Amino acid sequence: MTNEFDPVIIGFTCNWCSYRAADMAGTARIKYPHNVRLMRLMCSGRLDPTFVLKALAGGADGVLLTGCHPGECHYLEQNYKALRRVKLLKRTIAAMGIEPERVKLVWASAAEGTFLAKEIGVFVEEIKALGPLNWPQRAGINGIPVHQPEIEEVPA
Amino acid sequence: MTGEEAQTNGHRIGVYVCHCGTNIAGVVDVEHVSEWAKDALGDRGVVVGKDYKFMCSDLGQELIQKDIEREGLDRVVVAACSPHLHEKTFRNATERGGLNPYLCEMASIREQVSWVHTNKAIATEKAKAMISGAVERVKEHESLEPFRVPIEEATLIVGGGIAGIQSALEIANAGHPVYLVEREPSIGGHMAQFDKTFPTLDCSACILTPRMSEVGVHPNIELLTWSEVEKVEGYVGNFAVTIRKKASYVINEDCTGCGICWQKCPKKVIDDKFEVGLGYRKAIYTPFEQAVPKYPVIDHDNCTYFEKGSCKACEKFCPTEAINFEDEDEVITVNVGNIVLATGYDLFDARRIPQYGYGRLANVFTSLEFERMTNAAGPTDGDIVLRDGVTAPKSVGIVHCVGSRDRNFNNYCSSICCMQSLKFAHLVHERTGAEVFNFYIDIRTPAKEYDEFYQRVLDEGTRFVRGRVAEVTDAARLPGEEGKLIVQVEDTLAGQQRRIPVDMVILSAALEPRTDAYETAKKFGIACSANGWFTEKHPKLDPVATMTEGVFIAGCSTGPKDIPATVSQGSAAAARILSYIEMGELALEPVRATVIAEQCSGCRICNDLCPFNAISYDAETELSEINIALCQGCGTCVAACPAGAITGTGFSNEQVLAQIEGLLMLNVEPQPVAEPA
Structure with a gap:
């Protein structure tokens, strides 16, 4: 183990804007930290708060949600719904003892590869400053499948 | 194991x-x-x-x-x-x-x-x-499995400007029925108001009116002028569109378009639409001579009979008894497979920049006013004159970028104003010999033959002053400024402030989205950009399609553009639709949401979330239902359902969680x- 905390972040990206921004960052060879693992939703409005909780419970130290800029939603206005949900969700996780800053919403259009890469860098730094979440340990939950295969080896 | x-x-x-x-x-x-x-x-x-x-x-x-x-x-x-x-x-x-x-x-x-x-x-x-x-x-x-939806053969086109006309003709010529809806009494749009078209200077009416007549007599085109779309239901291949045909008080079947009614009508009304306030029309009118259709309409709000209860001059003189004062709005529903929105633009209201003096200083004109003035069929019979109607100007200032490329109003470039201003400069030279100043930020002439036209106008001796005009005023300070309009501008090439006295100022006003563009977009389930233009499915690779399958956009409703680009888009939208009609049915991506009836409690939380109106509540079963052809698959309802009763194929909870x-x-x-x- 090296001493520096190397966070894991799950990023939910909109299929139409920010996933394409990630494509563009790739095509333009813009480097950003490796800590973010992106996955695709059709729209930021698809974000079920459960997804965020699942990611945090499963070992992620932060969750990034990216969507189309206000007024540019591919589905007209669903990004506003994402905005509302994220605001509520931050309050909910704060009540659970998790820093609300671990969840972040960023608007990034398909043309903003550079911007997305920069924002990922910023978020990774923010999460590094917050430190590891270790939610399973914090919440005293066992059996959350972080490296589960090894954990299961023990009783056998 | x-x-x-x-x-x-x-x-x-x-x-x-x-x-x-x-x-x-x-x-x-x-x-x-x-x-x-x-x-x-x-x-x-x-x-x-x-x-x-x-x-x-x-x-x-x-x-x-x-x-x-x-x-x-x-x-x-x-x-x-x-x-x-x-x-x-x-x-x-x-x-x-x-x-x-x-x-x-x-x-x-x-x-x-x-x-x-x-x-x-x-x-x-x-x-x-x-x-x-x-x-x-x-x-x-x-x-x-992809969804297959059959495509209704008929097409609805909204907007009878050159984009809509082009689309309508392309589809109708291929043998398919078209409904062309226009809210004014005649098709033609802005192009019908223009005099000359840049850079070739061919007369706008000469190239437009044959197209208009073609639409008017085409057996496959049902022309619905003086009509507006009220409601759109359904989805690609199968839209049911409710259209209000406004009462025209004229029986089109009997009317011959002879024009006696508007000659006899005693009520003169300032024509603020077609003549942009420079001319008059009657209370019963067609907007212009070559209007298609030729039937007039009665302007209910200005008609003496409707105001005072007597007059009926038009009725008395009509040789075919085609006037019907009992006429009422008619609401019809048409079934179409595809829709083209070609609703055009509005001109920026130059009064919003008070320092340019429009509406306060008589001899400040807008670009559209100038178009009407130079038009031989216009209010001055084509004479370029000051507001008094007789005096020809000896010097004219043309101000570019009025309301566009301006952080206070619109950031975008209106794309046509440079060429339009150059055209104005040429026309002023040609017809009055006056000295012309163009006040510009940058000259943008990027299309075929455009820059050549710019060179020509330069050679004609038009003066170009690079700088945004600060003010147009009638307050004379220096000798030679009395009785003139003074254009105060920083000449950024000379690096100095200049005051240039002229007789007439023309403001090349920005093209703006229609004031009701947002409501229109909502009605048809499409999006507007932050500026208010209709949003393309892809700005480069799919510029006439929208996110809503079966709804296409063309012309200036998607952003400022010149006539060639507008016509191209009209044709492009028609081509897309013709391929749909040809296929007969369309396969849609099966990324859709569906309600699991057993789990739905009928709480209706999802109902208002859908911008495509795909979710409805069935009062009988007390369940919400999703119209699979309207659903675009964003999944917002899936995430919102408190009972987890909605599942999104392709992006189900199970898939995402896994x-x-x-x-x-x-x-x-x-x-x-x-x-x-």
């Missing part, structure tokens, strides 16, 4: 890792990753792990096809480039192998790993995590590179 069964669910998954030449292999240890997939993910259902130079090549695709047959794969994961590039390719390969194409999933290890990271060990571990996520996700995939789990099964630490396999 039984424990393993539980994790694999009996799945047999093939993982294919692409080298992409050195694009991926240069950073990610692809051989190691494919070995790892087979070994480490064996207990999660992976039975094949292979790497190949170019998975998208024929040989790469055949690898997948053969393995599906030989190894009995039931799921495929391709770790390669972005799914936006090759998802279709690998879905097709999967289908050729005998599986449903939607049982394939991609992990983007080029765009999201090898191209953005440099540390090989870290990149390799991240690629593994991405593959782990894809493997978990693909297990939750279901076989999907992917999250998969992504987190491996945590990236800088050091844990390849364990010996």
